[in-house]
Amino acid sequence: MPTQFGSPIYKGHQSGFDSSAVAILRAAGALIFGKTTTTEFTVSNSGPDTTNPHNPNRTPGGSSCGSAAAVADYQVPLSLGSQTGGSVIRPASFTGVFAMKPTYNAILIEGQKTFAPTFDTLGFFARSVEDLQLLADAFALVDDKTPGEIPLKEVSVAVMKTPMWPEAGPGSIAAMNKAAAILKSRGAQVEEVTFPTEVNDYVVLKGSQKVILGGEAQASFLREYWIDKANLAAEICDLVENTANYTNKERMEAFDAYARMRNAVNNLAENYSVILAPSAVDEAPLGLDDMGSAAFNTMWTASDFLKLHLVHHSLTLQQGFHMAVIHIPAFIGANGMPVGISLVAPRFRDQHLLKVNKILGDALMAEGGWKV
Amino acid sequence: MPTQFGSPIYKGHQSGFDSSAVAILRAAGALIFGKTTTTEFTVSNSGPDTTNPHNPNRTPGGSSCGSAAAVADYQVPLSLGSQTGGSVIRPASFTGVFAMKPTYNAILIEGQKTFAPTFDTLGFFARSVEDLQLLADAFALVDDKTPGEIPLKEVSVAVMKTPMWPEAGPGSIAAMNKAAAILKSRGAQVEEVTFPTEVNDYVVLKGSQKVILGGEAQASFLREYWIDKANLAAEICDLVENTANYTNKERMEAFDAYARMRNAVNNLAENYSVILAPSAVDEAPLGLDDMGSAAFNTMWTASDFLKLHLVHHSLTLQQGFHMAVIHIPAFIGANGMPVGISLVAPRFRDQHLLKVNKILGDALMAEGGWKV
Numbered sequence: 001m002p003t004q005f006g007s008p009i010y011k012g013h014q015s016g017f018d019s020s021a022v023a024i025l026r027a028a029g030a031l032i033f034g035k036t037t038t039t040e041f042t043v044s045n046s047g048p049d050t051t052n053p054h055n056p057n058r059t060p061g062g063s064s065c066g067s068a069a070a071v072a073d074y075q076v077p078l079s080l081g082s083q084t085g086g087s088v089i090r091p092a093s094f095t096g097v098f099a100m101k102p103t104y105n106a107i108l109i110e111g112q113k114t115f116a117p118t119f120d121t122l123g124f125f126a127r128s129v130e131d132l133q134l135l136a137d138a139f140a141l142v143d144d145k146t147p148g149e150i151p152l153k154e155v156s157v158a159v160m161k162t163p164m165w166p167e168a169g170p171g172s173i174a175a176m177n178k179a180a181a182i183l184k185s186r187g188a189q190v191e192e193v194t195f196p197t198e199v200n201d202y203v204v205l206k207g208s209q210k211v212i213l214g215g216e217a218q219a220s221f222l223r224e225y226w227i228d229k230a231n232l233a234a235e236i237c238d239l240v241e242n243t244a245n246y247t248n249k250e251r252m253e254a255f256d257a258y259a260r261m262r263n264a265v266n267n268l269a270e271n272y273s274v275i276l277a278p279s280a281v282d283e284a285p286l287g288l289d290d291m292g293s294a295a296f297n298t299m300w301t302a303s304d305f306l307k308l309h310l311v312h313h314s315l316t317l318q319q320g321f322h323m324a325v326i327h328i329p330a331f332i333g334a335n336g337m338p339v340g341i342s343l344v345a346p347r348f349r350d351q352h353l354l355k356v357n358k359i360l361g362d363a364l365m366a367e368g369g370w371k372v
Numbered sequence: 373m374p375t376q377f378g379s380p381i382y383k384g385h386q387s388g389f390d391s392s393a394v395a396i397l398r399a400a401g402a403l404i405f406g407k408t409t410t411t412e413f414t415v416s417n418s419g420p421d422t423t424n425p426h427n428p429n430r431t432p433g434g435s436s437c438g439s440a441a442a443v444a445d446y447q448v449p450l451s452l453g454s455q456t457g458g459s460v461i462r463p464a465s466f467t468g469v470f471a472m473k474p475t476y477n478a479i480l481i482e483g484q485k486t487f488a489p490t491f492d493t494l495g496f497f498a499r500s501v502e503d504l505q506l507l508a509d510a511f512a513l514v515d516d517k518t519p520g521e522i523p524l525k526e527v528s529v530a531v532m533k534t535p536m537w538p539e540a541g542p543g544s545i546a547a548m549n550k551a552a553a554i555l556k557s558r559g560a561q562v563e564e565v566t567f568p569t570e571v572n573d574y575v576v577l578k579g580s581q582k583v584i585l586g587g588e589a590q591a592s593f594l595r596e597y598w599i600d601k602a603n604l605a606a607e608i609c610d611l612v613e614n615t616a617n618y619t620n621k622e623r624m625e626a627f628d629a630y631a632r633m634r635n636a637v638n639n640l641a642e643n644y645s646v647i648l649a650p651s652a653v654d655e656a657p658l659g660l661d662d663m664g665s666a667a668f669n670t671m672w673t674a675s676d677f678l679k680l681h682l683v684h685h686s687l688t689l690q691q692g693f694h695m696a697v698i699h700i701p702a703f704i705g706a707n708g709m710p711v712g713i714s715l716v717a718p719r720f721r722d723q724h725l726l727k728v729n730k731i732l733g734d735a736l737m738a739e740g741g742w743k744v
Contacts, residue, residue, distance in 0.1 A: 014388075015388070015389055016386075016387070016389060017385075017389065020594075020595045023595045023599065024594055024595050024598060027595070028598065105489055105490075105588065105591065108486055108489075108591040108594065110485070110486045110592070110595075113482070117477055118477075139591075140590070140591075140594055144619045144620050144621055216477060218512070219477065219478060219479055219512075220480055220482070222392075222511070222512055223395045223396050223399070223482075226396060226399035227395065227399050247516045248515070248516050248719070248720030249720075252638070252720070256631070256635065259631045347620070347624060348623070
């Protein structure tokens with residue numbers, strides 16, 4: 001099967017060896033149907049010709065655009081994607097399908113192209129929580145405690161609008177409010193919660209993010225840069241050349257800052273069954289040249305450099321913090337396009353998250369309006 | 373070229389695609405001579421028939437045994453290895469060659485088999501510091517500040533015998549003492565330094581180590597386990613099945629503990645030009661069934677589980693702490709076999725470490741006795 005990483009450098013390339021994830025799925029009996037498109041090395045924000053199945057004039061979102069579109073378009077029931085920033089959750093929201101980004105490093109990414117090893121995570125797209133469950137089991141995700149049945153009235157939901165809430169579009173505002181209202185009306189304990197102080201420091205957070213991405217990308221694309229930089233997107237060359245002048249000292253400080261924030265958010269999440277958070281700014285925007293506005297995420301990534309070049313890798317809270325996330329495509333925006341929400345659990349509580357999502361997802365899908 | 377990972381599962385396997393590191397070396401003009409043996413997936417401690425070039429009755433050390441032996445035996449001037457525990461530094465010590473384990477994540481390990489992503493690091497073997505420098509430059513390792521010339525009398529050396537010093541054999545004791553004496557006699561500032569308190573807590577350190585390795589190995593070998601577990605070493609099956617019953621909670625605590633210790637050691641190292649530390653317990657032991665005793669490292673990894681199964685992955689201080697390390701093969705043990713020492717620098721000071729090693733290495737090699 002061709003493996004081109006969305007790059008002209010690898011045109012026609014056949015890898016000849018399954019990635020770890022694909023080999024595990026084959027061993028579990030999956031039929032591998034094909035490979036889908038991504039933006040160039042999942043870095044660029046404009047990409048292949050893939051359109052949004054619900055409106056060909058709108059982007060499916062990036063970088064795992066093909067995987068999201070293939071599931072939304074009924075071509076396959078399940079697909080894989082990778083998320084360094086928002087590359088699974090955002091296209092799932094734009095195309096109206098379910099998606100899961102399991103805990104970081106709970107699934108091996110061996111055999112996949114690397115962007116930033118500190119963040120890169122395998123994710124999956126599906127048409128139901130049950131189908132996400134199939135893959136979670138195939139990948140042997142195990143919680144410390146096998147989650148039991150939880151009646152909806154014992155589910156506690158922390159509504160976290162996140163520090164960038166003022167940037168949310170009407171679709172996401174409505175989705176978050178409706179989701180909270182539906183869950184409350186069905187008896188769940190719903191509580192609005194703000195981020196721990198450590199994490200509300202935008203300056204630290206956005207700085208840490210861009211420094212780690214930039215630093216790690218230097219090594220990740222050195223191969224392609226040396227082999228054929230003329231065919232490498234300008235923004236990737238900039239990363240390899242470190243035109244932003246990130247220092248290693250900043251990188252180490254960023255690791256430390258992220259480790260502290262990760263713990264703070266994880267510890268907070270342990271007090272609730274799940275966190276409810278936005279998945280994207282709004283419906284998929286018009287046009288195919290831009291895989292999605294970063295407006296909703298600028299507080300996390302607002303530097304000129306990232307604004308220009310890494311907009312689709314705007315960081316969602318679930319990614320840098322290594323937590324488990326499921327996207328529920330329950331709602332409809334002003335233009336009839338899907339708008340979803342994210343449910344988030346602490347690290348290594350993937351099975352718990354699936355269990356809670358089955359209950360909450362059923363409720364949200366029943367009343368939200370969007371049909372998968 | 374065959375890529376078998378030391379496993380019968382991959383007998384005759386041809387990857388068809390270079391790893392990132394190999395592709396970068398090709399682009400830099402390197403001639404790729406062949407692939408060398410490793411122990412099974414770099415996990416097992418008994419391995420291929422590779423012998424120590426200086427005595428065929430002695431082990432070359434694992435897991436990167438073939439790469440070390442090929443350089444020691446003048447078959448190639450340079451080779452690559454991977455270190456999750458001590459898999460580069462130890463075989464370099466046993467076979468009497470130079471080696472470098474650069475800062476973690478400064479070189480992309482894409483295309484290599486994964487054992488524990490939090491520790492796995494590419495390393496290289498060579499016959500001189502100049503040759504290590506060639507590879508460091510090919511991999512574009514860059515310090516924040518380009519290191520200038522340092523006169524030997526301005527070099528400060530922190531002698532760190534590490535908490536497991538009582539376990540050192542006569543060869544390593546003599547090597548450390550001689551190294552310190554030579555450097556002092558030539559005018560370097562040599563000071564004996566103990567580890568920061570956080571890191572002298574053996575219980576936390578050894579616990580953190582085994583939990584992270586065990587946790588990550590579950591995902592790393594799931595593919596082979598599901599495809600052909602009958603041909604997978606028993607100790608690797610144990611890892612995938614988590615027979616040691618490590619919990620995810622322990623794993624997260626271990627990440628935190630390691631992050632704290634990493635900073636403590638790194639900050640201490642910033643006060644000196646380099647740290648001088650032992651590379652292995654002593655000369656290469658007799659026999660080929662055991663790639664090296666873990667005695668020297670038991671304080672770091674002393675659990676029944678690791679004693680039995682992961683002895684060659686005994687952790688050296690340089691690995692879990694992500695720091696840059698160069699091995700200098702300067703000395704000779706009681707049986708005429710090589711015994712080396714390690715020089716260690718803070719993270720992302722690889723070029724500085726090379727510079728200092730050129731000076732210190734010349735001094736140690738001139739007086740130490742071992743000739744490469």
